[in-house]
Amino acid sequence: GESVGLHLPTLSVQEGDNSIINCAYSNSASDYFIWYKQESGKGPQFIIDIRSNMDKRQGQRVTVLLNKTVKHLSLQIAATQPGDSAVYFCAETWGAQKLVFGQGTRLTINP
């Protein structure tokens, strides 16, 4: 979905717990999705991607789930660490065109 407003959703989790960050995307024709992590003052960093013909993909400590029926994407981070603190963006694209970024979620880790 497109970015709206100035209020960034925030998710606070305890260190060591699992984090689930959600994203509702806008275009039912989107065929490729990416999660990015952006630390303060830096550019976005690629985390994991998934194609529309899949509903789950796993990486190191991260899992992306895709539900095309409700146009929903989620990023699960296992055993959250202080270094995971950042803003997380989902991005969608279709036909290898431009990426459309979601509004982002700020993940904070409580010690």
Next chain:
Amino acid sequence: GAVVSQHPSWVICKSGTSVKIECRSLDFQATTMFWYRQFPKQSLMLMATSNEGSKATYEQGVEKDKFLINHASLTLSTLTVTSAHPEDSSFYICSARFGSLHENIQYFGAGTRLSVL
């Protein structure tokens, strides 16, 4: 992942001057480069798409004459903010994309914070 270098990381300029930002793909040839703008606590807004050797494609509402993009080679794209004004102060980020072999992943530079006085 691929490395994209963006320079400078921070620039302060006087109103009315022009500022050039460079974006380089260090270890691959980028078929396409992108320029984004990001305001505090907001998402990335695509400004333009740049293909080597051709004119950039600007998003609706982005002034072509104000934000000049040059993509002279497969490893370098530049964004020039002409006659900068305080409202142009923002965080500018470039990204680069491989060909289809690497799907549609865009690799981002570290960003440039522009402050116009």
